[in-house]
Amino acid sequence: MSLQKPVMRGLLGKRLRFHLPIAFSLSFIAAIMFKYGVTEPxxxxxxxxxxxxxAVKDFNAMKEAGVFESARPSGE
Known part of the structure; x- marks a missing residue:
C-alpha cells in the first residue's frame, strides 16, 4: 500500500480562491467595527x-495656578 502523491500543481491558485474572499471580508468587517466602535464615539x-x-477660562485658571512662566497672575 503506497500513499497517493499530493497535487502540487495549481495549489496556490486553489488556496487563494478560497482564502482571499474570506480575508477581504474579515478585514472589511474589522474596519467597519473599528469605525463605529472606536472612531465615531x-x-x-x-x-x-x-x-x-x-479656552479663555481655562487659560486664566492655568495662569492663576502658575503653569505659565511668561504670563503673570492678574493680581501681581
Missing part, C-alpha cells in the same frame, strides 16, 4: 467636550 466625545469648552 471618539469624535462624539470631542464634539461634546468642545461644545462647552471655554
Amino acid at each position: 471618539r469624535k462624539q466625545a470631542y464634539a461634546d467636550f468642545y461644545k462647552q469648552y471655554d
Whole structure:
C-alpha cells in the first residue's frame, strides 16, 4: 500500500480562491467595527467636550495656578 502523491500543481491558485474572499471580508468587517466602535464615539466625545469648552477660562485658571512662566497672575 503506497500513499497517493499530493497535487502540487495549481495549489496556490486553489488556496487563494478560497482564502482571499474570506480575508477581504474579515478585514472589511474589522474596519467597519473599528469605525463605529472606536472612531465615531471618539469624535462624539470631542464634539461634546468642545461644545462647552471655554479656552479663555481655562487659560486664566492655568495662569492663576502658575503653569505659565511668561504670563503673570492678574493680581501681581
